[in-house]
Amino acid sequence: MAVYTELSKPFLKELADDYGLGRVTSASGIPEGSVNTNYLLEAAKGKFLLRLDEVKRENELKREIDLLSFLRKHSFPCPHPMQDRMGRFYRNFNNRCVSLFKYQEGKVLAPARLKPSQLETIGHTLGDLHVIGKAYKKGIDNRFSFERIADLYLTVRSRLPNYFRKICRTLDDEVEYLTRYLESKLPKGVIHGDIFADNLLFRGERLTAMLDFDAACRGKFIFDIATAVNALCFVDGAYSLDRFRYLLSGYESVRTLSLAEWDAFPNELRFSSLRFTVTRLHDFFLQPVDGKNRVDKDFREFFDRLRVLRRERQGGMEPLLMAMATGYDYRKYQKVKATERRQA
Structure with a gap:
């Protein structure tokens, strides 16, 4: 969850439009972690977590999203992958897969x-x-x-x-x-x-x-x-x-x-x-x-x-x-x- 890839403003606007987020007021990189790039998006419709997969290939991401969707159906407390207006769970940015998740409240404890x-x-x-x-x-x-x-x-x-x-x-x-x-x-x-x-x-x-x-x-x-x-x-x-x-x-x-x-x-x-x-x-x-x-x-x-x-x-x-x-x-x-x- 480090910040390895910088997002462009045009891409953020396109993303917000496709997901119906409203105007994005803030996009801050999340420094913790070591594998993927994560951003916290604050928009008119609330808070969201944006992830750029720096390692996984497209087929691997598909399997992860499929598993998360399965677990959500069984009421397991895990990330909630979102679909855009075209029914897509992810898209491409600079040869990396980008996915969006509902922000989940809670604190990380040492x-x-x-x-x-x-x-x-x-x-x-x-x-x-x-x-x-x-x-x-x-x-x-x-x-x-x-x-x-x-x-x-x-x-x-x-x-x-x-x-x-x-x-x-x-x-x-x-x-x-x-x-x-x-x-x-x-x-x-x-x-x-x-x-x-x-x-x-x-x-x-x-x-x-x-x-x-x-x-x-x-x-x-x-x-x-x-x-x-x-x-x-x-x-x-x-x-x-x-x-x-x-x-x-x-x-x-x-x-x-x-x-x-x-x-x-x-x-x-x-x-x-x-x-x-x-x-x-x-x-x-x-x-x-x-x-x-x-x-x-x-x-x-x-x-x-x-x-x-x-x-x-x-x-x-x-x-x-x-x-x-x-x-x-x-x-x-x-x-x-x-x-x-x-x-x-």
């Missing part, structure tokens, strides 16, 4: 400010996404699968400066480890892929919107949960067991994790950390962007998590592992499975 009730709400909403998404039968390619991240790392590695040698040794070892131990045969479906605090809007205790489905795809549910844990439960350099429990309690109130998922949890945390370390390194070293507009997210945030998960430094990993080892309630799981059979 991870450390999220209350237990809000963490439970996030877990519950993520569980809702996974359950609702089971009815979505269209395929969505996973741009961030382990195989693709491993390939991306090889590309990035060849371009890193010499002072990254120690970091590269750690990442080399992690890729080799996950190649051998990452489990692929786990429950899959529609996942968000990027559950960070700045993609969640709250009004008081209510989560009004889960934003930024740019990385949404068909993937492992446990990876989605692991990313949420990495993003929301790692505070002041360590994993918080209490935050982990609140988040998982909310999630399991909707969908119970299987034993295989609990077993895979530690490695999925590691893969999530690797994924964001590598993509952030790629964005910094391989994406040529004008420095004044560029928004770089520090790869060290997730590299530090990876070191904790690899037990190379302290950071609350042992209590987390114990919670995962004892978190699987076999009796609860059997009860859920019995209910599912009766409903079938």
Whole structure:
């Protein structure tokens, strides 16, 4: 959501006319984020979010809009894509796809400010996404699968400066480890892929919107949960067991994790950390962007998590592992499975 592309006044007027927005009084770039260009439009008919896709191709954007439309029909709190007077969900500007969304009220809270009730709400909403998404039968390619991240790392590695040698040794070892131990045969479906605090809007205790489905795809549910844990439960350099429990309690109130998922949890945390370390390194070293507009997210945030998960430094990993080892309630799981059979 950085500002990489400047909009022209004629284009904004054409857009406002086609969407029936009335006169645009303000178009301000939103500096947060690192992938797409976003503007907040204020017009006679209200506030709107304009997005220019800097990475996705047209067919990928079509799939994202189709998924969002499906989720909206099921009352899931997500962005609301708008159609213009011709029924179009997007158009072209400087070889980039431009889409418009209704502005959604709410505040982004820093991870450390999220209350237990809000963490439970996030877990519950993520569980809702996974359950609702089971009815979505269209395929969505996973741009961030382990195989693709491993390939991306090889590309990035060849371009890193010499002072990254120690970091590269750690990442080399992690890729080799996950190649051998990452489990692929786990429950899959529609996942968000990027559950960070700045993609969640709250009004008081209510989560009004889960934003930024740019990385949404068909993937492992446990990876989605692991990313949420990495993003929301790692505070002041360590994993918080209490935050982990609140988040998982909310999630399991909707969908119970299987034993295989609990077993895979530690490695999925590691893969999530690797994924964001590598993509952030790629964005910094391989994406040529004008420095004044560029928004770089520090790869060290997730590299530090990876070191904790690899037990190379302290950071609350042992209590987390114990919670995962004892978190699987076999009796609860059997009860859920019995209910599912009766409903079938």
